[in-house]
Amino acid sequence: MAEGYLTGDATAHAGATDVALFMPTLTGGGAERIQLILARYFLAQHLKVDVVVCKRAGSLGDSIPIGARLVSLDAKRVLLSLKRYERYLRKARPRVVISSVENASAVACMARARGSHRHRLVVRQDNALTGAATVWRDPRRWAWLILLSIVYRYADHLIAVSRGVEGQLRRLIGKGGPPIGLVYNPVILPDFATRLHEPSMAARPLCRHPMIVAAGRLHPVKDYPTLLRAFALLRRSIPATLVILGEGDARAELEALAGELGIVHHVEFAGFVSNPLPLIHVADVFVLSSLSEGLGGVLVEALAAGTPVVSTDCRHGPNEVLGGGLYGRLVPVGDVEMLANAMKETLDDPRPLPSVELKAHLTQFSFDFAGRRYMDFLLS
Known part of the structure; x- marks a missing residue:
């Protein structure tokens, strides 16, 4: 746990905070997890670190690294947290702020524009700015x-x-904006091998049949309806089981769809799992069906776990993570039949991954590699 739970009015560290990691809440999303991973890296560099949230809510409260200070602004809404965030800046005097998730980043930029406290602001764009068809x-x-x-x-x-996200940012900002850089998320952590083989209920085989695993919040952008329909099609030829890890508002709707498709007894909505790696490791196939992704870090985890992967070729990350199809099968977004075929082909004939090339490829998603890149930005 963190050294203490504080509010936006709390006294600062002895001396100025070196790095403040700013985000809306402590929900279990990928962006929030990466912020906490960066906190671990900065602490290992002997920096004073604050984890600043607009509201102390979410499942990651116990994941605050030891040595970091958790600061909650206790705001009702993220976009209404500006004054409390500015008060935090004046009291804690952070040298660098790294923001993540668009609404929190907008607040951080507005405070910077108002000159609340002189500091270096680094904005992480974790998601695709556009990509899903509904966005248009x-x-x-x-x-x-x-x-x-x-x-x-x-x-x-x-x-x-x-x-892909880098290109979107360049088009969004145009000429004369701040420097834009590419840093892949630090997905492969130093304890990856330990967590991969960690004894847990998730590591138990759930059935004797082939097991397909998907992971991510139950949200429309993940397009689980397409996955469920593709799985129902797959079940006509292969008696597989589908396990979906994650929580979200769409759960009831997805469970109802599974019932309509006649697969309710072959699909498990496992909810939030703090360490999904053991289950991903024993899966026969890992599937991502998203409409859009900033990166798709869970694909990196699946590859590092040695699990065959099938993914939609959505904007923007999966194509990069899978090397244009070299490390896993890519299918068009929203195509039920193609997704079902790709899962069947992978179960029938899983591709052996090119180990030397894959190891070199995955290095850029490692804790140390990404951490050093962020340190470059902090010190530049």
Whole structure:
């Protein structure tokens, strides 16, 4: 646990905070997890670290690394946290702020524009700015992108988690904006091998049949309906089991769809699992069915675990992670039949992964590699 739970009015470290990692909450999403991983790296470099959240909510409270200070602004909404965030800046005087998740990053940029406290601001863009088909028809999303195109200019650096996201940021900001860099998320941690073989209920084989695993929040962008329909199609020829790890508002709807498709007894919605690696490791196939991804870090974990992978070729990360199809099968977004065929082909004939090339490829997603890149931005 962290050294203590504090509020936005708390006294600062002895001396200024070196790095503040700012995000909306402590939910179990990928962006929040990466922020806490970066906190671990900075602490290992003997830096004073604050984890600053707009509201202390979510399942990652016990994942705050020892030595970091948790600061909650206790705001009702992220976009209404500006004044409390500015008060934190004045009291803690962080030298560097790294923000993540768009609404928190917008607040951090607005505070920077208002000159609340002089500091270096690094904005991490974890998700695709556009990508899902619904985005193109959503005027609220486009209005939000216009706002981001303005406020992001007040950051000192913008960090993209994939080449595709990097290109989107360059188009969004245009000329004259802050430097934009690419740093893949630190997905493979020093304790990866230990966690991979950690005894847990997730490591128990759930059935005698081939097991397919998917992981991620139960949200429309993950397109689990396509996965369920593809799995129902697969079940006509292979008696497989599907395990979906993650929680979200779409759970009831997805469970109802599984019932309609007649697969309810062959699909397990396992909920939030703090360490999904043992289950991913014993899976016969790992599947990602997203409409869009910033990177798709769970694909990196599956590859590092030695599990065959099938993914949609969505914007932007999966194609990069899977080496354009070299390390796993890629299928068109939303194509039920192609996804079912790819799962069947993988179960029938799993590809042996090119170990030497894959090991070199995965290095760029490691804890030390990404940490050093972030230190470069902090010190530049």
